[in-house]
Amino acid sequence: MSKIGWLAAGSALSAAMFGMRFGREVWLGMLAPLVVVSATWLMTERVYKASPERLTSVMISAFAGKLVFFGAYVGLVIGVLGVTPVPFAVSFTGYFIALHMIEALWLKRLFVS
Numbered sequence: 563m564s565k566i567g568w569l570a571a572g573s574a575l576s577a578a579m580f581g582m583r584f585g586r587e588v589w590l591g592m593l594a595p596l597v598v599v600s601a602t603w604l605m606t607e608r609v610y611k612a613s614p615e616r617l618t619s620v621m622i623s624a625f626a627g628k629l630v631f632f633g634a635y636v637g638l639v640i641g642v643l644g645v646t647p648v649p650f651a652v653s654f655t656g657y658f659i660a661l662h663m664i665e666a667l668w669l670k671r672l673f674v675s
Contacts, residue, residue: 565668566600573657584649591653594635598628599661603668610672632658 563571573596581588602624609620636654640647 566603569600569661569664570596573661577653580653584646584653587645587649588653590639590643590645591650591655592657594632595654595657595661598631599665602628603665606669607672 573592577588577592605624606617606621610617639645639650
């Protein structure tokens, strides 16, 4: 299974385990960080293999896009979908940190190889 497959499987399994009481909040808190980390990793890996010197500028652009996307996503989920804010915020924060840490470890391995 690919890295993204393992990431998705682990995220879905943990969301299923932790989402028994606040199912929708936990799943929505997991969804955006998982999609963003997956997309960023695929883009990073592709750019690094094709042209490593372009990676920094691509990652800076991706960071700016993430800021806008996550702000809009949190506003949409809390404001429009009306989820319970605290369980969503805890889930979102936990998945955001955990998945980005995994991505950082993958970057370290990519740069070492």
